[in-house]
Amino acid sequence: MRADARRNYEALLAAARDLFQEQGPDAPLDEVAKRAGVGAGTLYRHFPTRNDLVAAVYVADIDALCDAAEKLAAEDPDAALGGYMDLHVGFTLRNAGIKKAIKEMLADGDTRPGLTLCKTRMTEIAGETLAHAQDAGAAREDVDTVTFLRMLHGIALACEENPEMAPAMLEVMKAGLLRGA
Amino acid sequence: MRADARRNYEALLAAARDLFQEQGPDAPLDEVAKRAGVGAGTLYRHFPTRNDLVAAVYVADIDALCDAAEKLAAEDPDAALGGYMDLHVGFTLRNAGIKKAIKEMLADGDTRPGLTLCKTRMTEIAGETLAHAQDAGAAREDVDTVTFLRMLHGIALACEENPEMAPAMLEVMKAGLLRGA
DNA sequence: GACTATACGGAGACCGTCTCCGGTTGGTCA
DNA sequence: TGACCAACCGGAGACGGTCTCCGTATAGTC
Numbered sequence: 001m002r003a004d005a006r007r008n009y010e011a012l013l014a015a016a017r018d019l020f021q022e023q024g025p026d027a028p029l030d031e032v033a034k035r036a037g038v039g040a041g042t043l044y045r046h047f048p049t050r051n052d053l054v055a056a057v058y059v060a061d062i063d064a065l066c067d068a069a070e071k072l073a074a075e076d077p078d079a080a081l082g083g084y085m086d087l088h089v090g091f092t093l094r095n096a097g098i099k100k101a102i103k104e105m106l107a108d109g110d111t112r113p114g115l116t117l118c119k120t121r122m123t124e125i126a127g128e129t130l131a132h133a134q135d136a137g138a139a140r141e142d143v144d145t146v147t148f149l150r151m152l153h154g155i156a157l158a159c160e161e162n163p164e165m166a167p168a169m170l171e172v173m174k175a176g177l178l179r180g181a
Numbered sequence: 182m183r184a185d186a187r188r189n190y191e192a193l194l195a196a197a198r199d200l201f202q203e204q205g206p207d208a209p210l211d212e213v214a215k216r217a218g219v220g221a222g223t224l225y226r227h228f229p230t231r232n233d234l235v236a237a238v239y240v241a242d243i244d245a246l247c248d249a250a251e252k253l254a255a256e257d258p259d260a261a262l263g264g265y266m267d268l269h270v271g272f273t274l275r276n277a278g279i280k281k282a283i284k285e286m287l288a289d290g291d292t293r294p295g296l297t298l299c300k301t302r303m304t305e306i307a308g309e310t311l312a313h314a315q316d317a318g319a320a321r322e323d324v325d326t327v328t329f330l331r332m333l334h335g336i337a338l339a340c341e342e343n344p345e346m347a348p349a350m351l352e353v354m355k356a357g358l359l360r361g362a
Numbered sequence: 363g364a365c366t367a368t369a370c371g372g373a374g375a376c377c378g379t380c381t382c383c384g385g386t387t388g389g390t391c392a
Numbered sequence: 393t394g395a396c397c398a399a400c401c402g403g404a405g406a407c408g409g410t411c412t413c414c415g416t417a418t419a420g421t422c
């Protein structure tokens with residue numbers, strides 16, 4: 001890919017991320033192009049459909065979440081769990097609209113390999129982060145990855161209308177899950 | 182309300198019901214007007230927003246469901262339960278798209294008295310139909326109205342992608358719930 | 363039959379989507 | 393370093409859908 005194409009692609013992702021978080025995944029695509037500083041033709045050549053753009057934003061954000069989680073784990077693998085929980089719920093709350101759009105996309109059979117891959121990566125990193133903490137005695141051992149992720153998802157769902165309640169709920173979950181802090 | 186206004190109102194409801202069932206609740210409103218044989222201005226005077234129309238269709242359909250249920254009950258109150266189950270699930274399957282739109286409307290705080298009223302009426306009729314059957318010994322007595330409606334809803338959800346599976350699931354539920362048939 | 367308040371309707375302004383094609387330029391090569 | 397060209401850009405315009413405006417029609421009353 002040419003340098004100008006790569007630059008515009010990233011600019012479009014960033015603009016779309018911002019606009020989708022502000023106005024939801026149905027925000028006007030011409031506005032996305034405008035914010036990215038490119039023409040509408042450029043947007044449609046990179047992302048032929050709205051779903052292509054929504055999925056690309058989501059995948060990029062999941063990858064960023066995983067990168068941040070890996071960085072946390074590299075710094076202190078035994079104590080990264082609490083930070084991971086904050087990252088995960090914060091991410092889910094910021095992307096509630098996009099996530100809903102992704103869900104509808106999948107329900108319509110409009111799947112793409114990137115979505116499956118990034119979800120797998122996230123599950124693996126969550127599992128590794130949990131396992132590290134459990135092995136180090138920093139977290140109770142009777143909670144598996146699926147339960148852990150379900151609880152985080154539940155908190156994000158419960159806080160959809162009131163995101164400011166999330167920290168308190170996370171605190172409770174940490175109190176129940178983490179040890180020695 | 183003048184006769185021509187009443188006639189156009191009903192025509193719009195019927196056209197919207199058909200189009201929303203065919204194409205979903207986002208079908209073009211000009212097409213609704215066209216099918217109803219009225220001008221777009223007429224549609225917007227009766228229903229200033231899409232949500233107004235979607236809600237009106239939903240309320241009218243719930244009322245029709247309740248009317249049909251009451252008619253069933255009037256004919257044979259002790260044996261109306263099975264028929265009610267068929268009516269209820271059939272209605273829910275036909276209106277999955279509209280129901281989803283109603284749910285999002287309520288989540289956004291865009292409520293209207295008619296929606297609450299018709300849901301209450303439906304719950305009451307379902308409760309009465311169930312109670313009649315139970316009193317007559319035609320249905321097991323350890324199932325309350327909430328459970329009964331939840332199961333019907335569960336069947337409708339499970340059959341969203343495959344409506345042809347509904348009769349078999351209803352048959353199972355009837356076998357478990359009804360007695361003496 | 364006259365009258366009038368109520369209702370109608372559809373053209374047009376506006377918004378968003380998305381394609382087309384002339385123009386631009388990043389990258390390669392001599 | 394300049395020539396070349398395939399890849400990329402971009403924005404005007406066609407199109408679809410929303411929704412308002414206002415001249416016209418008519419239902420209902422007297």
